[in-house]
Amino acid sequence: MGNVYKNRHPYMFIAPAVLILAVFSIIPIIVAFIISFTDLDLKGLADWSNIHFIGMQNYSDLISDDLFHKSILNTLFYVVIGVPLVIVCSLGIALMLNYGQSMVFKVFRGVYYMPSITNIIAVAVIWGYLYNPEYGLFNYILSLLHLHEVPWLQDPTVAKLSLILLAVWKGIGINMIIFLAALQGIPKSYYEAAEMDGANRLQILFNITIPLLRYATFFVTITTLIGWLQFFEEPFVMTDGGPLDGTISMALFIYQKGFQYSKFGYAAAGSFILFIIIIAATLIQFKFRKSDTEF
Amino acid sequence: MASNTKNRSIEKTIVTLLLILGGVAVSIPFIWMISSSFKPESEVLQVPPTLMPEHPTLENYLNLFRDMNFGVYLRNTLVIVFFSFVGLLLNAMAGYGFAKFDFKGREKIFYIVLATMMIPAQVTMIPVYLILNEMGLTNTMAGIILPGLAAAFSIFLFRQFMTTIPTDLIEAARLDGAGEFYIFFKLIIPIAKPIFAVQGILTFIGAWNSFLWPLIIANDESLYTLSVGLSLLQGQYANNFALQMAGAAFMVVPIIIIFSFFQKYIVEGFTMSGLK
Numbered sequence: 001m002g003n004v005y006k007n008r009h010p011y012m013f014i015a016p017a018v019l020i021l022a023v024f025s026i027i028p029i030i031v032a033f034i035i036s037f038t039d040l041d042l043k044g045l046a047d048w049s050n051i052h053f054i055g056m057q058n059y060s061d062l063i064s065d066d067l068f069h070k071s072i073l074n075t076l077f078y079v080v081i082g083v084p085l086v087i088v089c090s091l092g093i094a095l096m097l098n099y100g101q102s103m104v105f106k107v108f109r110g111v112y113y114m115p116s117i118t119n120i121i122a123v124a125v126i127w128g129y130l131y132n133p134e135y136g137l138f139n140y141i142l143s144l145l146h147l148h149e150v151p152w153l154q155d156p157t158v159a160k161l162s163l164i165l166l167a168v169w170k171g172i173g174i175n176m177i178i179f180l181a182a183l184q185g186i187p188k189s190y191y192e193a194a195e196m197d198g199a200n201r202l203q204i205l206f207n208i209t210i211p212l213l214r215y216a217t218f219f220v221t222i223t224t225l226i227g228w229l230q231f232f233e234e235p236f237v238m239t240d241g242g243p244l245d246g247t248i249s250m251a252l253f254i255y256q257k258g259f260q261y262s263k264f265g266y267a268a269a270g271s272f273i274l275f276i277i278i279i280a281a282t283l284i285q286f287k288f289r290k291s292d293t294e295f
Numbered sequence: 296m297a298s299n300t301k302n303r304s305i306e307k308t309i310v311t312l313l314l315i316l317g318g319v320a321v322s323i324p325f326i327w328m329i330s331s332s333f334k335p336e337s338e339v340l341q342v343p344p345t346l347m348p349e350h351p352t353l354e355n356y357l358n359l360f361r362d363m364n365f366g367v368y369l370r371n372t373l374v375i376v377f378f379s380f381v382g383l384l385l386n387a388m389a390g391y392g393f394a395k396f397d398f399k400g401r402e403k404i405f406y407i408v409l410a411t412m413m414i415p416a417q418v419t420m421i422p423v424y425l426i427l428n429e430m431g432l433t434n435t436m437a438g439i440i441l442p443g444l445a446a447a448f449s450i451f452l453f454r455q456f457m458t459t460i461p462t463d464l465i466e467a468a469r470l471d472g473a474g475e476f477y478i479f480f481k482l483i484i485p486i487a488k489p490i491f492a493v494q495g496i497l498t499f500i501g502a503w504n505s506f507l508w509p510l511i512i513a514n515d516e517s518l519y520t521l522s523v524g525l526s527l528l529q530g531q532y533a534n535n536f537a538l539q540m541a542g543a544a545f546m547v548v549p550i551i552i553i554f555s556f557f558q559k560y561i562v563e564g565f566t567m568s569g570l571k
Contacts, residue, residue, distance in 0.1 A: 008474045009396065010392045010393075010396030010397075010398040010401070011398065012474075012475075013388045013390075013391055013392030013396065013479070014388070014389045014390070014392035014393060014404065016388065016444075016445070017382075017385045017386050017388065017389035017444075017445040017450055018384075018389060018404060018408065019447070020442075020445035021408060021411055021445045021447065023426065024419070024423050024441065024442040024445075025411040025414060025419060025447075026407065026411060027422070027426070028418070028419040028422035029418060029419060029422070030425065031415055031417050031422035031425065031426070032419065032421060032422045035421070035425075045428065046426070055408060057335070058313065064317070078349070086476075093314075093317065096310050096314050097314065097315060099307065099310045100307060100310070100311070104311060104314070104315075106559075108318045109558065110554070110555055110558050111318040111321060111322055112318065112321055113554070113561075114321070114322070114323060114325065114363045114551055114554070115324075115553055117500050117504075117550050117551070118547050118550070119503070119504040119506070119521075119522055119525075119543075119546045119547060119550070120504065120506060120523075121506055121522045121523075121525045121526045121543075121546070122328075122525060122542075122543035122544075122546045122547045123324075123544045124529065125525060125528075125529050125542065126324045126325075126327065126543050127324060127327045128529070129331070129536050129539070129540070130323075130324060130327060131328070131426045132536075134342075135339070135340050135342065135344070135536065137323070137327055138345060138499070140342065140343060140344055159541045168303065169321065169324075170390075172321075175559060176418065191316050201306070201376070211299070211439045217553045226413075226415075229415075230415050230416065230417065232416075232417070233506075234505070237526065250417075250564070251415070252418045255418075255420070258420065258421045258489070259420075259421075259424075259511060264421050264425070267421055268418075268421055268422075271415065271417045271418040271421070272418065272422075274415060274417060274418070274527070275415055276419050278413070278415055279413070282371070282413070283486070
């Protein structure tokens with residue numbers, strides 16, 4: 001590229017978006033870090049002289065906050081069950097959808113993708129109805145099968161599982177599309193060569209397809225893991241953390257402290273702990289990943 | 296060979312059946328939503344439930360607009376959708392800037408942009424609220440719209456696509472005396488149509504569904520989006536499931552229609568953007 005063009009133009013192209021990102025993404029992270037060492041609340045918001053620097057106080061309070069412990073344990077519960085479930089389901093469905101090219105497969109691709117584009121509030125409204133102990137469809141179906149009704153959202157542990165079921169239903173779509181895109185990128189010649197060599201379908205699946213999906217699997221695992229560590233909307237709209245704080249997640253804890261109790265400093269400290277956990281989990285993933293890269 | 300093809304067709308039948316079975320299971324919430332939204336209030340609480348409405352009615356949908364201000368929520372949501380498309384254009388410009396210009400600090404700025412993707416929303420939520428509060432933009436449409444205008448992931452996807460456009464093409468246009476912005480709007484945008492299609496759909500879905508940020512920033516009901524309005528409905532009319540289902544259907548069905556027209560671009564777009 002000629003020197004003539006190394007002038008103001010590139011900056012004019014990137015400036016609007018970069019400025020907005022700077023103001024609403026980069027500066028906020030610095031601000032969050034600073035206020036996590038203060039007692040900023042509604043009083044401080046009205047008058048800055050009410051803000052005091054309190055050092056590590058927020059962090060040490062969090063360490064002894066039972067609700068915060070509970071939110072960490074719940075988040076782990078969500079991650080440990082939810083992440084593998086989403087990955088296995090979306091990979092399985094993508095493999096099946098990749099099996100044929102006829103209309104049926106195209107239509108069902110849409111069907112499986114639908115939940116992921118569905119508004120979370122609409123999801124909450126619909127699933128709240130399905131889970132309703134008296135009028136809900138799920139307990140009605142169970143009663144038809146002469147099974148006990150399930151306290152979908154009324155028991156702390158069952159409620160966590162109910163939220164996971166809902167989140168898996170909603171989370172399959174986008175990951176399935178990524179797997180599908182990756183599957184379509186595998187050259188046909190690999191399969192032809194394997195068939196010539198007399199490999200059976202299962203051998204092809206485990207020796208060609210799944211290894212070649214390594215990058216997609218890695219990408220999906222990272223994004224899913226980060227997403228589930230920030231698990232928020234489902235408990236927020238379905239249970240508001242209840243029953244007995246059984247579904248409160250770290251992200252919901254931060255939201256409640258920040259926006260319902262206006263303890264901005266305390267919430268900011270909580271958000272940094274979440275941030276550190278996310279970074280640690282991501283780095284561990286990268287470490288486990290084999291050093292070979294595909295692009 | 297004959298048994299092989301026979302096995303294959305059995306296998307295909309099984310896969311198809313499994314897909315249909317799973318698909319029906321996945322669609323139950325949607326089927327339930329649509330069917331309940333046409334039921335009168337008394338019928339949704341009926342046990343055993345009816346699969347098809349016995350006395351189909353449009354009353355619930357009319358109610359949303361007559362009694363529930365859904366018209367206002369719809370207008371606000373469409374305003375947000377409109378501005379998110381302005382944001383999309385800004386992201387495209389930035390993506391083009393990073394892909395096709397050589398300038399001081401390019402790599403560094405780009406990495407900083409990418410780094411913003413890793414920051415969880417919960418970390419920035421509080422400071423962004425404080426910043427908007429200092430700017431006097433809480434409880435305004437501008438406060439709802441501004442933070443969402445730029446998105447690192449979108450810039451990243453645009454950049455990936457723009458790097459594949461031949462530089463010669465741009466050079467040729469420059470030799471013909473075209474200005475940089477003329478080149479961008481008349482040459483680049485038409486070439487980048489596929490990536491605009493994908494991101495356009497994703498942007499529409501995101502803006503249409505926007506919930507948490509409007510909830511935080513807007514205090515006046517006149518600024519509520521459809522999602523916020525629907526969550527209000529869920530609180531106020533907790534037992535009128537028919538009305539709630541109509542509200543949900545009103546939010547979900549447009550997205551599904553738009554998506555079914557464009558779904559092939561989404562898959563192609565992901566294949567194209569190198570996420571394989």
